[in-house]
Amino acid sequence: MTGSDHPGATLFTRFRESATRHPDAVALEVGDDVLTYRELLDLVERLAEVLVARVGGRPPAVGLLAARGLSTYAGYLAALRLGATVVPLNPVYPAARNRLMCAATSVAAIVVDEPDAAAEIVDTTAIVPVAPPRPADLPPPHREPYAGRADDVAYVLFTSGSTGVPKGVPIRHRNLDAYLDYCVDRYEVGPGCRLSQTFDLTFDPSVFDMFVAWSAGATLVVPQAEELLTPVRFVTGRGITHWFSVPSIVSIARRLRAVRPGVMPGLRWSLFAGEQLTFDQARAWAAAAPGSTVENLYGPTELTITCTGYRLPTDEASWPSTSNGTVPIGQVYPHLDGLVHAEDGGQGEAGELCVRGAQRFHGYLDEAANAGRFLAADGAPATGPGVPAADHWYRTGDRVRVEDGVLVHLGRLDHQLKISGYRVELGEIEAVLREHDGVHDAVVLALTGDNGEIVLRACYTGSPGLDDELAAIATRRLPAYMLPWSYRRLDALPVNTNGKVDRRRLAEELSDLPPTPGGAAIREHLDTR
Numbered sequence: 352m353t354g355s356d357h358p359g360a361t362l363f364t365r366f367r368e369s370a371t372r373h374p375d376a377v378a379l380e381v382g383d384d385v386l387t388y389r390e391l392l393d394l395v396e397r398l399a400e401v402l403v404a405r406v407g408g409r410p411p412a413v414g415l416l417a418a419r420g421l422s423t424y425a426g427y428l429a430a431l432r433l434g435a436t437v438v439p440l441n442p443v444y445p446a447a448r449n450r451l452m453c454a455a456t457s458v459a460a461i462v463v464d465e466p467d468a469a470a471e472i473v474d475t476t477a478i479v480p481v482a483p484p485r486p487a488d489l490p491p492p493h494r495e496p497y498a499g500r501a502d503d504v505a506y507v508l509f510t511s512g513s514t515g516v517p518k519g520v521p522i523r524h525r526n527l528d529a530y531l532d533y534c535v536d537r538y539e540v541g542p543g544c545r546l547s548q549t550f551d552l553t554f555d556p557s558v559f560d561m562f563v564a565w566s567a568g569a570t571l572v573v574p575q576a577e578e579l580l581t582p583v584r585f586v587t588g589r590g591i592t593h594w595f596s597v598p599s600i601v602s603i604a605r606r607l608r609a610v611r612p613g614v615m616p617g618l619r620w621s622l623f624a625g626e627q628l629t630f631d632q633a634r635a636w637a638a639a640a641p642g643s644t645v646e647n648l649y650g651p652t653e654l655t656i657t658c659t660g661y662r663l664p665t666d667e668a669s670w671p672s673t674s675n676g677t678v679p680i681g682q683v684y685p686h687l688d689g690l691v692h693a694e695d696g697g698q699g700e701a702g703e704l705c706v707r708g709a710q711r712f713h714g715y716l717d718e719a720a721n722a723g724r725f726l727a728a729d730g731a732p733a734t735g736p737g738v739p740a741a742d743h744w745y746r747t748g749d750r751v752r753v754e755d756g757v758l759v760h761l762g763r764l765d766h767q768l769k770i771s772g773y774r775v776e777l778g779e780i781e782a783v784l785r786e787h788d789g790v791h792d793a794v795v796l797a798l799t800g801d802n803g804e805i806v807l808r809a810c811y812t813g814s815p816g817l818d819d820e821l822a823a824i825a826t827r828r829l830p831a832y833m834l835p836w837s838y839r840r841l842d843a844l845p846v847n848t849n850g851k852v853d854r855r856r857l858a859e860e861l862s863d864l865p866p867t868p869g870g871a872a873i874r875e876h877l878d879t880r
Contacts, residue, residue, distance in 0.1 A: 361499045361524040363431040365531070365566040367392065373568035376542050380589070381573040384421045388568070391425070396492030398429040398483055402460055403493060405479045410459035412436040412507070415552060416449070416472065417464045419573055422483050423552065426462030427561070434499040436521070437506040439552035444830050446471035448517065453478055455519050455716055456507050501525040507716065508555055508652050511776035511833070519716030522555075526655045527562065529686045529709045534563045537660075538593060538620050544569035545589065549579060549596040554772055555656050556624055560595060569593075583609040583639065586618055594618055594643075597625040597772035599804075601632040615640040624648040624657055625772030627677040627760055630670065633663060649680035649760060651747050652774070653724075655710035659683050661757055671755055679757040684710075690744055691751060691758075692726065701752040703764055705744035712745075714738045768797050770805050770832045780807070780835065783828045784821050789814030792844060795835060796858050808861040809835035812844060837865065 370378070370388035378388040386394065402410060413430035415437065417423040430437045438456045440449045449472045453461070460479045461469045469480040483489075505524045509517035540546070546564040548571050550557040564571040578585045582604050586594060601623075604610045618640040623633075628647045637645050644665075650657035661681030663670055673679060683689030687708035693699030705726055714721045718736050725733040726744040733743055750761040762768075768775055777795045784793035791813040800806040811821070818838040825834050839861060845853040 359501045360528055361431070361501060361503070362505050362527065362562055363428065363497065363499055365562060366428060366431075367497075369565055369568045373542050376568050377570045378565065379421075379424055379571050379573070381419065381421055381424060381571075382575060386421075391428070393492065394421075394425050394489075395428040395432055397489040398425050398462075399432040399493040400490045401484065402429055402433060402435075402462075402481060403495075404490065405481050406459050409433050410435050412438050412456045412458045414438045414440050414449075414453055414456075414458040414461040414469075414472075414478070416440045416442055416461050416469050416480075418442050418551070419575055420464055422462055422464050424561070424571070424573070425483060426481075427552070429462070431499065431505065432493065432497065434497070434503060436504045439506065439508065439557075440472070441551060441553045441830065442468065444553075445827050447828060448830070451517065452507075452509055452519070455509075499524070501528065506558070508553060510652055510774050511779045517779075518720045520652045520712055521716060522652075522655055522712055526710050526712060527558070530655055530657075530684075531562055531566050533684060533686065534559065535567045538563070538622075540564065540567040540569050540593065542568040544592045545572050546570065546593040547585070547591050547595060548573040549582075549594075549600065550772070554625070555652050556595060556772075559656050581607065581609065583614055586615050586640075591618060593620045593622070594640075595622040595624070598623045598628045598632050599626060599771055601636050602804075605632075605635055610635045610639045612638045613641055616642055618643040621645045622648055624650065626769050627675075629677055630673075631676075633678050634667065637663065637667070647678040647680060649749075649758075650710075651745075651749075653712045653745050654687075654706050654747070655712070658687055658706050658710055659689070659758060671757070673754055673759045674752065675759065675761060677760060679754065680751070680760045681757050683758075687711075688744075689758075690726070690730065691753065692730065692744075692746070696730070698730070701761075702750070704747045704749050704751045704758065706747065707742060707744045768805065770797075770807075773830070773832050775807075775833050777807075780809070780825070780829060780833055783825060784809060784811060787813075787817060787821060787824060789817050790821070794844060794852055794854070794857060796854060796861060798858055798862055807833070807835045808837045808839075810839045810841050810844070810857060810861060812841055815840055837861070 370392040374389035375387050378391045379386045413435045415426050427437055438458050458478055460481050463469045463480050463482050466482045473480055501524045504521040507519050507521045509519050540563055546560050548560040572589050574585045582600050621640055621643045633645055645663045647661045648657040649659045659680045661679040687706055690705040691699055691702045692705050693702040722736040724746050725739045727733045728742040748764050750764055751758045780795045781793045790811050793811040795807055795809045797805050798808055821838055845856045
């Protein structure tokens with residue numbers, strides 16, 4: 352029974368329905384733990400009771416500071432069981448960033464792997480850290496009736512913000528309803544299917560992995576960090592039928608010479624999102640998984656995971672050719688509306704992709720962030736920071752062009768980009784650097800390194816000798832994937848004839864800079880994450 356059969360479905364009722372229909376099917380494989388739907392539901396009910404006891408009632412929101420362990424997934428479902436909002440945190444994020452996320456969402460409890468893991472985040476707040484007890488110490492299952500509603504916020508994720516403050520994106524259960532039904536049907540998911548879970552919970556494709564599987568009685572198979580470095584071995588060794596990852600994982604596997612023709616014969620579906628998928632990457636993966644259908648997906652967090660898709664033909668000779676050598680992102684899903692907003696304000700063949708419909712979120716946590724992010728129903732800019740109307744279009748900020756009837760992603764309209772699948776707004780990094788008293792201005796550029804990967808390089812004007820201090824500030828405030836690789840002080844920033852900073856000239860000056868102290872460690876972390 353799918354969400355479309357029950358318009359009031361939530362993520363938890365989807366999971367519970369599968370547990371009722373397929374109690375003995377394996378729901379989750381993570382580390383050494385293998386749990387059936389019956390066993391996972393029982394654990395979730397007991398952990399929900401632990402949360403209620405620790406908080407003293409139902410928490411409005413629950414943070415997750417657990418990573419790739421049973422605590423992660425049991426905690427996610429236990430929060431949903433209580434009708435609470437899930438707020439994924441990341442153990443490698445600076446504590447200040449995680450604290451900001453908790454404060455913005457009224458997190459009352461944090462599920463952790465170890466009792467002391469949340470000490471820096473909890474600090475002096477009223478947040479209760481909860482490390483799931485040993486099975487022998489678990490209380491009886493929670494017995495209060497489930498009270499979640501389709502209009503409740505299921506989870507909140509935070510994207511990079513140009514003001515230096517991350518923007519909270521609340522997604523309601525209702526936003527996921529048509530999407531999950533569409534994906535379960537499109538990818539033929541059911542009992543016996545085994546879906547990978549390559550994404551961190553702070554990256555919303557992880558919700559696809561979990562709830563496409565758990566809506567259909569399939570198995571979620573979670574690789575550990577070291578397994579992500581050998582994706583082909585993971586796919587073959589764990590019998591994965593449905594693979595979903597960022598394209599850069601293909602590049603990792605190719606560097607290890609693991610992507611050889613025919614090495615993944617059991618893989619049926621190969622899905623990629625989060626970055627532009629090149630034809631070179633797609634060609635290598637398709638040859639390695641000859642029985643697999645390859646799809647390129649696209650979608651910002653605000654439009655609930657993915658909103659377009661392109662399926663590559665089985666015969667490579669029928670593959671399209673695009674203007675930038677990347678696989679098309681296809682067409683907007685049939686239950687959504689899409690609009691290419693041209694520079695002149697009308698619809699066109701090239702411009703900003705705008706989307707509306709059931710998957711579109713209802714606006715940012717901070718309503719001020721809504722300003723400029725929507726178009727009115729008639730395509731005119733929607734002014735003001737208020738809550739957008741249901742028929743307003745979300746402005747993705749992504750440039751697309753219609754080529755041979757399908758959309759091709761050309762890049763960002765602004766200075767936002769994706770690194771390892773994570774959305775990064777260069778303005779947020781610049782805002783952090785400008786907070787130093789000795790900095791007058793700062794610019795961060797995304798350049799292509801020798802290995803083809805994106806390298807962030809920062810330059811600034813102001814007091815001399817701040818490179819190490821700025822690197823230290825950035826390390827405290829930003830996730831590793833947002834840390835600049837090098838810093839350079841300039842007497843003045845070059846400008847073009849319009850008086851704007853000439854980023855092209857800056858790129859030429861910064862392209863051959865060696866890393867600042869600590870830069871090598873940053874790159875090593877990014878290469879092994």
